[in-house]
Amino acid sequence: MPELHLYNTMSRQKMLFEPRDPGEVKLYCCGPTVYNYAHIGNLRTYVFEDLLRRVLEWNGYQVNHVMNITDVGHLTSDADEGEDKMLKGAKREKKTVWEIAEFYTHAFMHDMTALNLLEPHIKCKATDHIQEMIDQVKALEENGLTYTAKGNVYFDTTKFPDYGKLAQLDKQELQAGARIKVDKNKKNPHDFVLWFTKSKFGDQEMQWDSPWGKGFPGWHIECSAMSTRYLGSQIDIHCGGIDHIPVHHTNEIAQAEGATNIKPWVLYWMHGNFLVLGKDKKMAKSEENFLTLKVLADKGYDPLDYRYFCLQAHYRKELTFHWDAMDAAKTGLRRLREKVCALVPNGSPIGSPTGLQLEKFESAINDDLNMPQALSLAWELLDNPDISDADKLATIKKFDTILGLKLDEPITHAIPEEIQKLVTERDDARKEKNWKKSDKLRDKIEKAGFIVKDGPNGTEVMPK
Numbered sequence: 129m130p131e132l133h134l135y136n137t138m139s140r141q142k143m144l145f146e147p148r149d150p151g152e153v154k155l156y157c158c159g160p161t162v163y164n165y166a167h168i169g170n171l172r173t174y175v176f177e178d179l180l181r182r183v184l185e186w187n188g189y190q191v192n193h194v195m196n197i198t199d200v201g202h203l204t205s206d207a208d209e210g211e212d213k214m215l216k217g218a219k220r221e222k223k224t225v226w227e228i229a230e231f232y233t234h235a236f237m238h239d240m241t242a243l244n245l246l247e248p249h250i251k252c253k254a255t256d257h258i259q260e261m262i263d264q265v266k267a268l269e270e271n272g273l274t275y276t277a278k279g280n281v282y283f284d285t286t287k288f289p290d291y292g293k294l295a296q297l298d299k300q301e302l303q304a305g306a307r308i309k310v311d312k313n314k315k316n317p318h319d320f321v322l323w324f325t326k327s328k329f330g331d332q333e334m335q336w337d338s339p340w341g342k343g344f345p346g347w348h349i350e351c352s353a354m355s356t357r358y359l360g361s362q363i364d365i366h367c368g369g370i371d372h373i374p375v376h377h378t379n380e381i382a383q384a385e386g387a388t389n390i391k392p393w394v395l396y397w398m399h400g401n402f403l404v405l406g407k408d409k410k411m412a413k414s415e416e417n418f419l420t421l422k423v424l425a426d427k428g429y430d431p432l433d434y435r436y437f438c439l440q441a442h443y444r445k446e447l448t449f450h451w452d453a454m455d456a457a458k459t460g461l462r463r464l465r466e467k468v469c470a471l472v473p474n475g476s477p478i479g480s481p482t483g484l485q486l487e488k489f490e491s492a493i494n495d496d497l498n499m500p501q502a503l504s505l506a507w508e509l510l511d512n513p514d515i516s517d518a519d520k521l522a523t524i525k526k527f528d529t530i531l532g533l534k535l536d537e538p539i540t541h542a543i544p545e546e547i548q549k550l551v552t553e554r555d556d557a558r559k560e561k562n563w564k565k566s567d568k569l570r571d572k573i574e575k576a577g578f579i580v581k582d583g584p585n586g587t588e589v590m591p592k
């Protein structure tokens with residue numbers, strides 16, 4: 129079996145994967161802030177993490193996968209600047225922050241299922257772990273790594289010599305420093321808040337008692353506190369988007385290692401790259417214009433079309449979103465499914481995975497999750513005339529435990545909302561015997577790329 133190699137952001141190179149305890153992997157993934165729907169750029173990161181989990185399991189590891197849910201005020205910056213995301217969502221929808229958190233947590237889980245993402249073994253809400261966060265801040269205080277200014281507790285980054293190692297801040301100090309807005313209470317530009325009692329948000333609903341007064345935690349503390357709670361003081365892999373490297377993950381390391389004095393907290397740091405909307409424009413939740421799975425569904429794309437789209441790029445490469453590329457992904461997935469559905473095992477009803485194909489596939493996935501190659505091997509397999517249908521079927525099913533595309537499920541056709549409206553209009557026109565209108569509508573639907581049939585229940589459409 130080819131050994132598993134993964135790219136470690138800490139060392140900036142691909143490394144042989146060896147977990148701390150043989151056969152077991154402790155995996156922590158930063159989860160969503162539940163104040164709005166996840167946009168498809170966020171979801172790309174979760175697809176990458178799902179692929180990682182599946183590859184680890186393929187290699188026989190027992191994975192303990194933990195993901196947090198940020199359901200407490202998370203500022204757009206860590207310097208008590210910007211807006212409180214949860215509060216912003218609550219105001220927008222005239223609901224309490226608790227209602228907002230519940231609604232969007234549910235929506236996120238729905239998206240995870242739709243993308244066929246394996247459920248984390250533990251999903252932990254920040255608001256359920258305030259005590260763990262307070263305990264970690266207390267440990268940092270006891271270790272002399274904090275100071276209090278104007279009611280808030282800060283982490284003193286100058287007391288933690290390794291600060292910024294992950295982001296290589298020593299080399300890029302100015303760049304990263306520029307992103308952090310000035311907070312007059314800070315002793316050093318990279319210091320960050322561990323516990324707020326004084327915030328410009330007077331109407332903050334979520335507050336808890338603490339040794340430093342009633343308040344709420346800084347954003348970064350939840351991940352290091354919950355990871356330690358569920359996975360212990362040292363873990364194998366920590367994942368997130370690349371935007372987490374300079375501040376969030378850098379601060380998580382300072383907190384976890386600063387509190388326990390055990391290093392390294394994380395053996396392998398892995399980060400998924402951005403989805404961009406052309407011209408390096410990052411899709412961000414803070415911009416009002418963002419694409420969600422619901423937007424894609426309204427345009428007729430299945431969530432698995434998006435999963436297929438993500439598989440076509442390596443997780444460390446930036447991926448540019450285009451509707452044309454989504455169309456190509458949709459067609460690609462449909463054709464792949466058609467090929468799998470057409471495999472009728474003749475002779476031997478049950479085949480077995482073919483050794484050579486499996487070996488190639490395994491080399492691809494074990495080479496830092498090379499999914500574009502894995503996907504092309506799936507095509508190659510199905511087009512190979514020398515392999516029996518039964519063996520192809522057995523092999524592709526095995527491949528699909530990684531790809532997660534539900535390749536052996538019957539093909540369904542998602543019809544966009546606007547096409548569905550035209551179909552209803554056409555049915556009404558036909559009932560009124562308005563043939564001219566009904567023909568016009570047929571042309572319109574066909575021009576949009578659908579085949580129109582008159583079935584017993586009215587107009588039937590399917591993609592061309």
Ligand SMILES: [Zn+2]
Binds near residue numbers: 157159
């Ligand atoms: Zn985190």
